[in-house]
Structures are given as structure tokens and as C-alpha cells.
Amino acid sequence: MKADTVSVSAGGAMRRAIAAMGAFAVVVGTLGLVGWAFDFTLLKSIHPALAPMKANAGACFIFVGIALLLRGLAWPARAAVRATQVCGAVTAVVALLALGEHMFGWEISLGQLLVCEAPGTPHPGVMALPTAIGFVLLGASLLLLDSRRGRGIAQWLGLAAIIVASSGLLALLYGLSWLYVFQGHQPIPVHTSVALAVLGWGIVSACQDRELMRWAKERASSLGFGFGVAVLLLAGGGVCLNTFGLVEAGRWVTHTHEAIEAATRVSSSADDAEGAARGYTLSGREEFLGPYDKALAGTKEALLEFGGLTEDDPGQQRRLAALQSLFGEYVVSMNKGIALRKAGDLQAAADLITAGRGPQLMGRIRKMTDEMVAEERRLLKQRAARAEADTANAIVALSIGAVAGLASLAAVYLGLRKEIAERRQAEQALARAAGYNRRLIEASLDPLVTIGPDGKITDVNASTEAATGLKRQELIGTDFSAYFADPRKAREGYERVFKEGSVRDYPLDLRHKDAGATPVLYNASVYSDEGGKVIGVFAAARDITERKRAEAQVHQVLAELARSNKELEQFAYVASHDLQEPLRMVASYVQLLARRYKGKLDQDADDFIGFAVDGAARMQRLIEDLLTFSRVGTRGKAFAPVDSAVVLKEALANLELVISESHAVVDYDRLPTVSADEVQLMQLFQNLIDNAIKFRGEAPPHLHISAVEEGKEWVFSVRDNGIGIDPRYFDRIFIVFQRLHAGNKYRGTGIGLAVCKKIVERHGGRIWVESKPGQGSAFFFTLPRDREERQWGRLAWGER
Amino acid sequence: MGAFSMGRAIEILLVEDNPADVRLTVEALKESKIRNKLNVVENGVEAMAYLRREGKYAEASRPDLILLDLNLPLKDGREVLADIKADKDLKIIPIVILTTSKAEQDIVKTYNLHANCYVTKPVDLEQFITVVQAIEDFWLTIVKLPPNEGGK
Numbered sequence: 001m002k003a004d005t006v007s008v009s010a011g012g013a014m015r016r017a018i019a020a021m022g023a024f025a026v027v028v029g030t031l032g033l034v035g036w037a038f039d040f041t042l043l044k045s046i047h048p049a050l051a052p053m054k055a056n057a058g059a060c061f062i063f064v065g066i067a068l069l070l071r072g073l074a075w076p077a078r079a080a081v082r083a084t085q086v087c088g089a090v091t092a093v094v095a096l097l098a099l100g101e102h103m104f105g106w107e108i109s110l111g112q113l114l115v116c117e118a119p120g121t122p123h124p125g126v127m128a129l130p131t132a133i134g135f136v137l138l139g140a141s142l143l144l145l146d147s148r149r150g151r152g153i154a155q156w157l158g159l160a161a162i163i164v165a166s167s168g169l170l171a172l173l174y175g176l177s178w179l180y181v182f183q184g185h186q187p188i189p190v191h192t193s194v195a196l197a198v199l200g201w202g203i204v205s206a207c208q209d210r211e212l213m214r215w216a217k218e219r220a221s222s223l224g225f226g227f228g229v230a231v232l233l234l235a236g237g238g239v240c241l242n243t244f245g246l247v248e249a250g251r252w253v254t255h256t257h258e259a260i261e262a263a264t265r266v267s268s269s270a271d272d273a274e275g276a277a278r279g280y281t282l283s284g285r286e287e288f289l290g291p292y293d294k295a296l297a298g299t300k301e302a303l304l305e306f307g308g309l310t311e312d313d314p315g316q317q318r319r320l321a322a323l324q325s326l327f328g329e330y331v332v333s334m335n336k337g338i339a340l341r342k343a344g345d346l347q348a349a350a351d352l353i354t355a356g357r358g359p360q361l362m363g364r365i366r367k368m369t370d371e372m373v374a375e376e377r378r379l380l381k382q383r384a385a386r387a388e389a390d391t392a393n394a395i396v397a398l399s400i401g402a403v404a405g406l407a408s409l410a411a412v413y414l415g416l417r418k419e420i421a422e423r424r425q426a427e428q429a430l431a432r433a434a435g436y437n438r439r440l441i442e443a444s445l446d447p448l449v450t451i452g453p454d455g456k457i458t459d460v461n462a463s464t465e466a467a468t469g470l471k472r473q474e475l476i477g478t479d480f481s482a483y484f485a486d487p488r489k490a491r492e493g494y495e496r497v498f499k500e501g502s503v504r505d506y507p508l509d510l511r512h513k514d515a516g517a518t519p520v521l522y523n524a525s526v527y528s529d530e531g532g533k534v535i536g537v538f539a540a541a542r543d544i545t546e547r548k549r550a551e552a553q554v555h556q557v558l559a560e561l562a563r564s565n566k567e568l569e570q571f572a573y574v575a576s577h578d579l580q581e582p583l584r585m586v587a588s589y590v591q592l593l594a595r596r597y598k599g600k601l602d603q604d605a606d607d608f609i610g611f612a613v614d615g616a617a618r619m620q621r622l623i624e625d626l627l628t629f630s631r632v633g634t635r636g637k638a639f640a641p642v643d644s645a646v647v648l649k650e651a652l653a654n655l656e657l658v659i660s661e662s663h664a665v666v667d668y669d670r671l672p673t674v675s676a677d678e679v680q681l682m683q684l685f686q687n688l689i690d691n692a693i694k695f696r697g698e699a700p701p702h703l704h705i706s707a708v709e710e711g712k713e714w715v716f717s718v719r720d721n722g723i724g725i726d727p728r729y730f731d732r733i734f735i736v737f738q739r740l741h742a743g744n745k746y747r748g749t750g751i752g753l754a755v756c757k758k759i760v761e762r763h764g765g766r767i768w769v770e771s772k773p774g775q776g777s778a779f780f781f782t783l784p785r786d787r788e789e790r791q792w793g794r795l796a797w798g799e800r
Numbered sequence: 801m802g803a804f805s806m807g808r809a810i811e812i813l814l815v816e817d818n819p820a821d822v823r824l825t826v827e828a829l830k831e832s833k834i835r836n837k838l839n840v841v842e843n844g845v846e847a848m849a850y851l852r853r854e855g856k857y858a859e860a861s862r863p864d865l866i867l868l869d870l871n872l873p874l875k876d877g878r879e880v881l882a883d884i885k886a887d888k889d890l891k892i893i894p895i896v897i898l899t900t901s902k903a904e905q906d907i908v909k910t911y912n913l914h915a916n917c918y919v920t921k922p923v924d925l926e927q928f929i930t931v932v933q934a935i936e937d938f939w940l941t942i943v944k945l946p947p948n949e950g951g952k
Contacts, residue, residue, distance in 0.1 A: 588923075588924075
């Protein structure tokens with residue numbers, strides 16, 4: 001049996017009650033055993049007229065009691081479980097053996113090991129059959145008590161034990177012999193019944209997590225009260241019944257005394273008749289004959305009376321019949337003697353009456369009446385004993401009933417008092433909580449409102465009053481939708497709450513009676529009564545005027561930013577485009593000058609023209625680059641899935657000349673498909689690779705391009721073995737026209753990495769460099785894998 | 801050999817509003833091997849008047865090649881192109897669009913209007929000269945054109 005938890009785990013009061021029940025059983029059992037040990041009737045059977053508690057029953061009480069006591073005292077779970085199981089097993093075995101003795105006539109008499117009971121009693125030392133059944137139930141329930149499923153069975157076994165014990169008590173109290181059907185001639189003793197019932201209740205209590213106890217707990221007051229009243233009624237009924245029994249027994253005693261008196265009179269009248277007959281025979285005087293006849297009549301009368309009194313006793317009737325025939329024979333014999341005397345035959349008469357047959361018959365008559373009296377006396381004694389036993393039973397049952405009933409009523413009274421106190425406390429707490437809740441509701445800055453199923457307002461708080469400009473009394477009972485700028489939408493929201501149970505952030509405009517409307521977000525949910533029936537909607541409005549203003553501001557600023565970005569780009573584009581025209585003229589004509597007049601003017605003129613040609617050419621490149629830079633934003637294409645490996649190959653093809661001239665080696669790993677502007681991605685690769693080759697060191701350039709997945713983005717890297725970059729300039733290199741090297745050493749205007757940065761940012765990514773001077777550089781850029789983030793990247797540049 | 805190698809100077813009409821550009825074209829053509837006569841008009845209205853010999857252009861000779869800028873005052877180069885190509889007498893004259901615009905839509909549009917070729921003015925003088933000479937060379941010596949009936 002798997003022990004999960006000791007079932008008595010919660011409820012200190014319940015635990016104490018279980019311990020008390022166990023202790024009671026231990027005490028009862030111990031007292032019983034002590035009673036046997038010292039032959040003390042009060043302890044064995046309370047009253048000599050009652051059945052004693054058997055020794056093995058006493059032992060079983062101690063075992064079951066100990067088990068419950070330990071559980072109730074909250075012993076360590078493991079020990080309590082072990083003890084429970086051992087006690088349960090022992091009890092079950094002892095009770096089963098007793099059961100066997102009753103049902104199969106085994107001769108084990110385990111109880112005789114403890115105490116020696118006087119021989120002659122039926123089943124010496126063995127508990128009564130119902131007691132055995134009760135202990136089998138209790139033992140089994142103890143064994144089952146600590147398994148989750150077993151506990152469900154144990155509670156019913158406990159209940160069965162209570163029923164068995166109660167039936168024993170009822171049988172005792174009411175002398176209901178049909179309840180003894182399975183009890184044989186050995187009634188279950190009163191204290192045994194009570195202790196059994198207590199233990200049964202203890203087991204049920206220990207199964208308090210099961211339906212029976214839960215059911216009982218819910219009705220504790222009614223059950224306790226009902227139990228108390230029932231017990232008192234039963235006890236009262238028992239007392240009445242016993243009183244009637246006593247009266248009946250008294251009548252029987254009188255009756256028996258009358259019978260004895262009649263029998264005695266038969267004997268004495270017969271004696272009188274014999275004396276008179278004898279007197280007449282000896283004296284011959286006539287006056288003896290009167291008393292003789294009278295004595296005979298008296299005897300007959302007494303015989304008749306006795307016959308009437310013992311009608312229902314066949315033994316006595318039989319004796320009476322024999323007596324009557326004896327008496328008849330005797331009367332015949334007497335009459336014959338008297339007749340002989342009258343005829344003068346004195347000798348013959350004397351022979352007949354004083355010697356011969358007369359005295360012989362008289363002796364037999366006396367003996368017979370003595371037997372009859374003795375029988376009546378025996379019956380009297382028996383009836384007296386039964387009356388005494390009934391009285392004792394009644395007293396004991398009444399005492400127990402009164403105690404149990406009063407205890408039960410007292411418990412109910414105390415329980416009710418406690419419950420009332422608790423309820424009062426709960427009511428106070430509830431009132432406090434209600435007050436607290438009300439204050440919370442009133443303190444809320446959000447307008448709160450409750451609405452009934454008919455759409456009428458049932459309650460509002462101060463904020464609602466402030467928001468609507470109407471008093472509580474004016475609002476309650478009116479249709480809620482009337483207070484919104486769009487009543488139809490308000491009703492729709494309300495219906496949705498009913499349909500879905502709640503709504504979140506439902507936008508509405510709450511009207512003020514004379515000052516416009518407040519934009520609010522409603523959060524509402526239905527609330528139900530105890531039965532789960534929806535009885536209304538609780539709605540909280542959040543004033544979002546500020547938020548809306550802030551949002552509008554943010555939108556405005558964002559739009560402004562986008563417009564400003566757009567304008568800047570447009571400006572850069574237009575400026576560089578329109579600058580190109582005059583510059584083309586300047587460049588063309590200084591070149592024309594150079595072409596036509598080189599060497600024809602003086603050296604200074606040649607130098608000046610040369611500088612002008614160079615300057616114009618540089619400016620043309622700058623403008624070209626500026627155009628490229630501004631086109632990233634203004635001429636960008638929509639994003640589409642592109643294979644970055646294919647794009648890289650295109651970039652490498654465009655750079656073929658640079659690569660072959662510098663003897664560069666470019667290798668790359670597997671590259672992913674990304675969502676990007678293909679042209680710009682190519683430009684990105686191209687610029688980074690071109691840059692890496694441009695800033696090469698002594699050795700031929702070696703480039704490695706790879707991409708790894710990191711979280712929600714791809715991290716691309718372009719590594720080289722070039723001259724590297726001082727960390728101080730890591731940020732500067734990405735700024736337009738920022739160059740780290742003097743004009744002549746490396747070609748370019750310093751736009752390449754700025755374009756890279758702009759392309760990456762347009763794609764919602766980041767770009768950075770890791771490098772040490774002389775040890776090569778690694779340029780990293782990320783491209784998001786997630787569409788949303790990329791769109792944020794685009795938003796900042798005003799593209800939607 | 802082309803149709804114009806026989807000594808007659810070929811007639812080129814340049815439609816261009818920017819005098820600096822005009823001069824640059826003139827200078828480029830000066831270095832040409834082919835004898836040419838460059839006539840210049842400053843806007844689209846003038847260009848159409850010239851071609852149709854209206855007003856002061858009554859004596860104008862019919863050009864063998866038109867160099868047309870797109871951005872012109874009064875009448876845009878694109879309209880001029882459309883008018884010429886709609887005119888059954890004029891439409892056979894080859895027109896070279898010579899502009900600073902690199903815009904794709906300009907290129908597509910002018911070809912749709914039956915421009916004969918589209919050239920972007922190079923920013924570099926050397927290249928400009930090369931381009932102008934290449935145009936001249938291509939249209940006036942390599943390509944066979946219908947006889948210039950208006951020419952006198």
C-alpha cells in the first residue's frame with residue numbers, strides 16, 4: 001500500500017477530535033482489561049446484569065484507539081502511517097479469528113490468553129459477533145486509510161462500523177430481538193457499542209478529504225442537532241418502554257404470588273378436610289361433617305383458582321390435572337370411610353381414613369402442591385432478574401443517550417456560537433472590505449461604472465461624475481449609452497462584453513454635459529452572482545486625452561522628421577544635379593584652355609590652368625558621390641528576397657579589374673537569402689570590398705566574406721588583411737567625406753562607407769568595424785530577418 | 801564614303817539654349833575633319849520655324865542632322881522631337897538627342913518619339929569632343945541617308 005500522505009493533515013480541531021476519540025477507545029479498552037484482571041464487574045460490564053466487554057474486544061479497542069491517537073497527535077507522517085497499518089492488521093486478524101469462532105465454530109479463544117473466563121458462558125473469551133464484524137471493518141479501514149484510493153473505501157467502512165454499533169445499542173435499548181438475529185445469545189455490551197461507534201466516527205473523520213466527511217462538515221450543525229435530538233428521543237422512548245416493562249413485571253410478580261397462595265390453600269384445605277373426616281370417624285359426632293364439606297369445597301375452589309392463574313403454563317396445568325385426579329380419588333376414599341362409619345363399621349372406616357389409603361393419597365397431594373409452589377417461586381425469581389436487567393440496560397442506555405445527546409447538543413451550541421462569532425467577524429471584515437473597495441473605487445481617477453443587463457447604469461464613482469458633469473443620482477438608472485458621443489458604438493462595445501466576457505481598450509468619447517467630450521479607452525468585464533449568472537458589466541474608462549495628444553505629437557514629429565529627411569535628400573540631389581551643369585562648363589572651358597594654350601603661355605599660366613582642371617575634376621567627383629549618397633534614400637527600390645551570394649558575385653564581377661590589378665583573393669562562406677534592395681546590397685558589398693582592397697598592406701589583399709545568424713538578424717562580415725584602422729576613427733569613417741588619409745595616397749572622396757552605412761540603416765541594420773592598425777579590419781553589418789524591424793528602419797527615412 | 805564628301809559643307813542644326821554649350825559644340829566641331837556648317841537656334845519655337853523656313857528663316861537650308869537638347873525654353877525638346885517626327889517632310893532628318901539628363905524615363909520617351917539616338921553630354925571635355933566627332937562621323941560618313949532634297 002502506497003502511503004502518500006497521512007490523511008489527517010489539516011484542521012487542528014479535527015485532529016484534536018480524532019485524538020480524543022482514539023484516547024476514549026484506549027481508555028475503554030484498558031478499563032475493560034483491568035476489569036477482567038481484577039474481576040471488577042463495574043469495569044467489565046458496568047452492571048452485573050449486563051454483558052461484559054470481552055478481553056479480545058478490549059485489546060482491539062486499544063489498538064484502533066492508539067492508531068487514531070497517534071494520527072491525531074500529528075506524529076511524523078511515516079511513523080503514524082506505519083503504526084496505523086500495524087494496528088489495523090492486528091485488529092483485523094483478531095476480529096477475523098473471532099468471526100471464525102462464531103461462524104465456523106473454531107475453538108481458538110484468543111481472549112482466554114489474556115483472562116480466564118468462567119466456563120459455561122457461550123464462546124468464552126470471544127467478543128460478540130457484531131463486535132467482531134465492527135472490528136473487521138475498523139481494522140480494514142485502518143489498513144486502507146493512507147492510500148488515496150483506499151481512503152474513499154475506508155470512510156464507508158467507518159460508517160458501516162457506526163451502523164453495526166448503533167444497531168447493537170438500539171437492540172439493547174428497545175429489546176428488539178430481531179436486531180439480535182446475527183448476535184446469537186450474546187448481546188453486544190453497551191460500552192462496546194459506544195466505543196465502536198466512536199471509533200467508526202474517528203475513521204470517518206480521518207477521511208475528512210472524502211465526500212462523506214465533506215458532506216457531514218457542510219451540515220455539521222444540522223447533523224449534530226439532529227443527532228442530539230434523535231439520541232434523546234430514542235433514550236426517552238427506551239425509558240418509557242422499560243417503565244412499561246417494569247409495570248408488566250410487577251403485575252407478573254403479583255400474579256405469581258396469587259398462584260403460590262392458591263396452591264398453598266389447596267394443600268391446607270385438603271389438610272382441614274382430612275382432619276374433619278378423621279374426627280368424625282373417631283368420635284362419630286355429626287358436627288364434624290359440616291367443616292369436612294366446607295374444607296372440601298375450599299380445596300376445590302383453590303384448585304380452580306390456581307388453574308385460572310396458570311392457564312398459560314402447560315407444566316403447571318399438567319401438575320394441576322394430576323393433583324385434581326389425586327384429590328378426586330382422595331374425596332372418594334374419604335366419602336366411603338364416612339359412609340362406613342355412618343353404617344357403624346368403625347373398624348373399616350378407621351382403616352380407610354386414618355391408616356391405609358387416605359394418608360397415602362394425602363401425602364402425594366402435599367408433595368404435588370409443594371412442586372407447584374416451587375415452580376412458581378422459580379418463575380418469580382427469573383422474572384425479577386429479567387426486570388432488573390432491563391432496568392439496568394435502560395439506565396445505562398439512558399445515561400449514555402443523555403450524555404451523548406447533551407454532548408452533541410452542547411457541541412452544536414458551541415459550534416453555532418463560534419460560527420455566529422465568525423460570521424459576525426466575516427460580516428465586519430466584509431463591511432470593512434466593502435468600505436475599502438468603495439474608497440478605492442472613489443479614489444480611482446478613471447471613471448468607473450457598473451451597468452445592469454438592461455443597459456441601465458447601476459453605480460458610478462466620483463470620476464464619472466466629474467467626466468460627465470452629472471450627479472450620481474442623475475446617472476444611476478439611466479441608459480449608459482446616452483453619455484457617449486457615439487451611443488451606437490457604446491452599445492456595440494457593451495454587447496461585446498456580454499458576448500466575450502470582456503473587452504480591452506475599447507475607444508469611445510465620453511460626453512460632458514456642457515464641455516465637449518473626453519476620449520477614453522474602456523476596459524470592461526462582466527460580473528456574476530454567486531450562481532455564476534451574469535448580472536452586469538463593470539467598466540473602467542481611461543482618459544487618453546494626454547496620450548492622444550502625445551501620440552499626435554509623436555506622429556507630427558515623425559512626419560516632420562521624415563519630411564525633413566526627404567527634403568534634405570531632395571536638396572542634396574537637386575543641389576548636386578544642378579551644380580553639375582555650371583561645373584561642367586567650368587571644367588570644360590578650363591580643359592579647353594589647357595588643350596589650346598598649354599605651352600603657349602608662360603609656366604605660371606600652365607600651373608594655374610592645371611590646378612583649375614584638377615579642382616574642377618575633384619569637385620565633379622564629389623558631386624557625383626553626393627548624388628550617389630542621396631540616391632540611397634530617394635532612389636531606393638522595394639525589398640525582395642535576394643540570394644546574397646548571387647549579389648556578392650555580381651559585385652565581384654563589377655570589381656574584376658580592381659581585383660585582378662591588386663592580385664586580391666576573395667573567398668566567402670555560404671551566404672543566406674535576405675530581404676533587401678538588390679542594387680543597394682550589391683553596392684554595399686562592392687563598396688566594402690573596394691574599400692578593403694584600396695587600403696591594402698604590403699601583402700596581396702586577402703578578403704573573407706561570411707554571414708552568421710544571431711537572434712533575429714544576419715551578421716555579415718567582410719574581413720581583410722589590410723592596413724587596419726585606429727579605433728579612434730571607428731565612428732568617423734562612416735561619416736560623409738571624412739577621410740583618414742591625405743588626398744594623394746588613396747583615391748576616393750570618402751563617401752563609400754557613408755553610403756554603406758546609409759544602405760544598412762535603410763535596411764534596418766547596423767554597421768561597425770573591428771580593427772587594429774596593421775592587423776587588418778573586419779567590417780560587420782546586420783540585416784534583420786524580421787520584417788517588422790526592417791520597416792522601422794525604413795520609417796525613419798520617410799518611406800512607407 | 802558618305803554622301804557629303806563631295807565638297808559641300810554639311811548642315812547641322814543645333815537646338816541649344818545655353819551659349820556656353822553652343823560654343824563648346826562649335827569648338828568641338830572646329831576640330832572635325834569634315835567640313836560643316838553649324839546653325840544654332842535657342843528654343844523649340846525657333847527650331848520649328850527654322851525647319852519650316854518661316855519668317856526670318858525663309859532662306860534657311862534644310863539640315864542634314866539635328867542636335868537637340870531636351871530642356872529648352874518656350875517649346876520643350878520633346879515637343880520639338882514629336883513635331884518633327886510627325887511631319888512627313890522632316891521626319892527623315894536624323895535627330896541626335898544631346899542632353900545632360902541621364903534619366904531613364906527621358907531616354908525611353910525620346911526613343912518612343914523616334915529619336916535616332918540619345919547621347920548624354922560627357923562632363924569631361926576630351927570625351928565631349930570625342931562624342932561630337934563620333935556623332936558627326938557616324939551620321940554623316942558611315943550611315944547612308946536619303947538625299948537632301950531641300951538642300952541648295
